[in-house]
Amino acid sequence: MNMNNQSIFIIVFFFSLLLVTSSTYVEIKQLVPTTFTVNKVNSSKIIVGVSWDGTNEADDEYVVGRLNCFSNAVTILNSPQDHVFGDHNTTYELAVHKTDVLVKCRTGKVDIVNWKNVFYFRT
Secondary structure (H helix, E strand, O other), X not given: OOHHHHHHHHHHHHHHHHHHXXXXXXXXXXXXXXXXXXXXXXXXXXXXXXXXXXXXXXXXXXXXXXXXEOOOOXXXXXXXXXXXXXXXXXXXXXXXXXXXOEEEEEEEEEOOOEEEEEEEEEO
């Protein structure tokens, strides 16, 4: 390479670095679960509580909450549910049909992003 080609290469390399390293702020939104509670009210009813928090979520932002259980031992009475982020929690009522059964459930929230968590409990 002669001196002229090296100079052009260095200038092009420098400007390409500027393009790569110049960045714009991208707002990250994150919705995360905080707690799950399972409370047996009586032999035929269970209450599942789910809480959430997040980053850069407006309190009035629309959120859909779902609970799915993969067992015929329970029936979910109130899922899905409409919420706003500022609610920070919800409860689901489950009717119990069989006792002493291990139940697998999946819960989650959906706004722009979503999360799903799996948990187990015994009826």
